Amino acid sequence: MRNLLIGTSLLVLSSLWAADPAELNNLRNSYQSAINRAVKPITDTYLVELTKLRDTYTRNANLEAANSVQLEIDLLNAKTAATVGTVGTLTTVLDAVAVVPANSMEGFKLGSVRRGDVITVSYVSGLWKSDGSIPTENPDAETTDRGDKTRLAIAESPKEGRPGDVIKMVPAHTRDKPFSYTVQTTREDVVLRIHYGGDNPKAPGSVTYKVKVQR
Structure with a gap:
């Protein structure tokens, strides 16, 4: 009998919680959005500074x-990736x-994406190169000494020790105008990598981009 009363009480409480008024839900969502807007620039700045320090x-x-x-960068990126918001x-x-x-x-692993997802990237900082020992190439520049080899690419994950196929090469000037790509085919593992030379373990440098996936 006692268990029945407890179960009934929980059902009543669940019904009350599920019946939150629309105004409360809207206010709650606005509150969470405000927190996300306030925290994100701080986190982004911290990650950029961590990259410089590394x-x-x-x-x-x-x-x-x-x-x-x-490790600190990976931890922050994992926390950010777990955050889901609505825009x-x-x-x-x-x-x-x-x-x-x-x-x-x-x-950088984007993970699984669905057809219709929108991937948006914008350059932040960094230089790299597909060969040599000194990173000198800016993937966001109008021209580079190695052409498109040092652009950023949206690609499939590596298979059998070889770079996965390129899905879309990211063009220049994304710092000023972020580049968006609409996914055409659902894929399990998608990454951001250098367009050419990622299989060279001595390729120098790294680049930092802001990335967003929306569906």
């Missing part, structure tokens, strides 16, 4: 310190500062 440690051959900073009629499923190393076929 690169400084790397240039000074302090790999232990560089790895510690990279207009689209739901933001990823909003992050992506650090993309030149020497990685996986670059």
Whole structure:
């Protein structure tokens, strides 16, 4: 009998909670959106500064310190990736500062995307190169010494030790005008990587982009 009363009480409470007035829901959503707007610029700035610090440690051959900073970057990106917000009629499923190393076929993992998702990227900072030892190429510049080889690419994840197929190359000038790409085919694993040379373990440098995925 006691269990029945408790169960009935929980059902009544659940019904009350489910019946929140529209005005309360709107106010709650506005509150959460305001928090997200306030916190995001602080997080973005922190990630950019962390990237600079990591690169400084790397240039000074302090790999232990560089790895510690990279762990902090990965942690913050994971937290950001877990945040889901609503913008207009689209739901933001990823909003992050992506650090993309030149020497990685996986670059920065976007994960699974669906047909119709919109991927938006904008350049923040960094230089890289597909060969050599000194990063000198800006993927967001109008022209580069190596042409499109050093552009950013939206690509499939690597397969059998080889870079995955390029889905879309990201053009120049995204710092001033973010580039958006509408996904044409649902895919399980999508990454941001250097357009050419990600399979070179000695490719120098990394670049930082703001990235957003909406559906």
